[in-house]
Amino acid sequence: MTELDDGYLEECAAEPIKIPGAIQPHGALLVVEPETLKILQQSANARRLLGFDVRNDALLSAYEEATTLCEEIRGWLSGGENTLFYLVAVGSQQLQLTAHRSPQGLLLEFEPPPRPGESTLDGLYPRLRDFLDRISGAHDIISIAEEVAREVRAITHFDRVLLYSFDGNGDGTVLAEDTNKILPSYLGLRFPASDIPAQARELYRLNRIRLIPDASYDPVEIEPSISPLNGLPLDLSQVALRSVSPVHLEYMRNMETASSMSMSIIVDGALWGLISGHSRASRMVNAQIRTACDILAQVVSLQIGSRLKASSAAERLELKSVETSLLSKLSVATSFQRGLVNNPHEWLRLVDAEGAAVVVQGGILTTGQTPSERQIRDLATWLFEAGHDVLETNSLASIWSGGEFLSEKASGVLAVSISQIRGDYIIWFRPEVVKTVAWGGDPNKPMESGAGRLHPRKSFDLWKQLVRQQSKPWTSAEVESALGFRASIQTLVLKAAEERAELTD
Template identity: 40%
Template sequence: MTPGDTSAALARATDNCAKELIHLPGSIQPHGFMLVLDPHSLAVLQVSDNVQRWLGEPAAWWLGRVLPELLHGGEQVVRLLAERASEEHKPVHVADVRFAVGTYQGPPIALMVHRYDSVLIAEFEPASDVLAAYASLYPLVRTFIGQLQGADSIEQVCAQAVAEVKRITGFGRVKAYRFDPAGDGLVLAEQADEGYPSYLGLCFPASDIPPQARALYCANRIRVIEDANYVAAALLPALNPLTGQPLDLSHAALRSVSPVHLQYMRNMRTLASMSISIVVRGRLWGLISCHHAEPRPVRFQSRTACELLGSVLSLQIESMELQVRNQRLLGVRQQIVQLLSAMADRDSVRDGALALSDTLLGFVQARGAAIITASSCDLVGDAPDRQHVLALTDWLAERGGHEVFHTDNVSRDIPNLPALGRQVGGLLAVAISEIHSHYLIWFKP
């Protein structure tokens, strides 16, 4: 296969990932089982085909049967269901239940339910001691919330969150990363056991997480894969009988995941993972990502604690970003006043800007600047060579118009000035004359 063939194959694979309907997998992960219920009669409409392994009766046997008749204390469970399964889509723990039918003789099974896609989706997983679990998890979450008060930076709060998630879950490696405007993810904090490679400071390309996966991360704030080698359990029948369409499992904890993602995990020598979404002002800001080299269960109490931790972290990041933004705006206003005063005192944009060169750079947090007039080209700070700045001025003049021009990738957006792209990464240019090619230009490395 030639390099061109490889690139084409990768492009096709990426395009296919972006089109995959991952919210409609038609199957679940097998560490639990699922009953899909009519919201009014509580009759079973769909069932995961691994129910026989759990309860002894084949999948077809469960269809049409009514939930209260299947459980010990079924009427009490129904009352709890009415109280706790609200119209929100988030799965909630209703009770630990025992089945009155089938051959299962083991301990109680945790029942979690949410309403979505015109049905009640009931998920069943191994139960654990709820009181003991919450008693041990509450101090950890409380400690984390207290630590946030003393954090000085977003990197520090991410590091604290990573430490708490690792303490709660025991995953071998836990990292936090944020997405930039292009969707690439930069790892800000990490804790890893011996033997796990470190990704701290590395950048993951946006194509690793296709758009529909990012939408699901916003809708469902936590996702667990206990074993990347699992064999999915199909839903029977394949279509939601109330809609005639594949069942939407966007909010289901047991939702099966893309085979492409499972291969991605195996390529990273990861057999278990958990992701916690960091959502700020309604957008996916970043993720806390947990990896383990061996299969690893995460009970719903731990998931609930981690989800709460993620929500608190999201709010803290939003508050810190707002504070930084407000401080930045206040500083910009002060710098504008200083620059305008200097220009007015000297009756010259050029002289005023040169008199306050540090303020000129700080105004846009640049490393270099250029002041272009009909008679001069003045360079400030770490600016490109004069001939490259003049070539840029000619390019700006040829573009016409007097709008602000900016780019964070000079090589990409001004390809006919390759030498300039080798000296700077981004620039901002503002025309200061409607008649002549006069500009203020700022540069970043």
């Protein structure tokens, strides 16, 4: 990415998406003071949806139409629940209420109730239960992703539902897709991190679901836009009706999707991926179906989290047993370097490498596929001079100019220092894996600069990139294994030194 693009990205990340001052028109918002239920702020469509003449500064309880509503709110406030989600009578009609507490007052969102024939949460319960049974038996993360894409599409009727997971750079890869083929397939494609800026990711970590029924909507202003309670713009982080970024609406139009809904997959507190549904035409998903989708996404988050933990625990256990066996062999070797070279298989398996070297006092011993001795010496010198106690990279060439010449056998390097004062290292190598990444559009052109403001990219056509000078990445279990091994070696070497000292005493 160019420096110019970096500037754009900062601009994207600076957009204040929590305080747009408006909501989407498929519902209405009231903000009321928690003690008195005095109306502080309202969306310009509140009167029309609620069916009575709500006025700012009036007490909600002064309106006969709001009697049941006030009872529900008071009942909720006296309990401990975070959210109130209830089908409530307002005047002669039923409305779907969602309420949250905030420092700026109680945020009351109203939406029309499910229409006749539309699903309700109660109606979806048997499906949810079947889904839980299915995914607890699913044998891997891809199968879970496929199940949830199918289920979300079945209950929302979007044209296409996909699940994508983020990598360490924030790029997302589509792992599963369920579609009626009206929209193009994105299965297997990668989307650049720049499609979802940092502040949006942070918001999606906290608020797990969002819906845009019609990307060409007219935003409905909040009046007044500044909170009378603290003098700040009204924070809509928790509000489902929050009006969304114009840049993103343009992105949706460029993708030829009029409607979109996405749910966060959170693993260990981090945004791991999104389940995302689209239709070419506008599509409303009622609040009850959204709640069912939210439950699905939470269950999937937990399932994915536990699968990831289980596989990394199994990997750690296996690496630990390799370490134990190697250490017992090293303890009877003449020196640990010799012990390593005499047990090449375990030395490599410790971190699943193809080659390894140990550099001690300028002497180099190697096994497997490694660069030449001279190249290893240069690498060790650079590691030492750059102050690397531990280095883990799957692309040496991207962080060291000398790395380019080592790429074939050593695109991946995992190095641990074994002496604070000399440039002694144990280094493992992984070869280059040349691969083709299929992107949904050219990731080098995340946006177009047009008159006045930023514009998202227009093309999502397949864009193939040949990736070179990269190896398979090191897992955190492998890096831990290298560190654990270093600690054991240091103990072993110290013990040997002590024993020698005892002999000469």
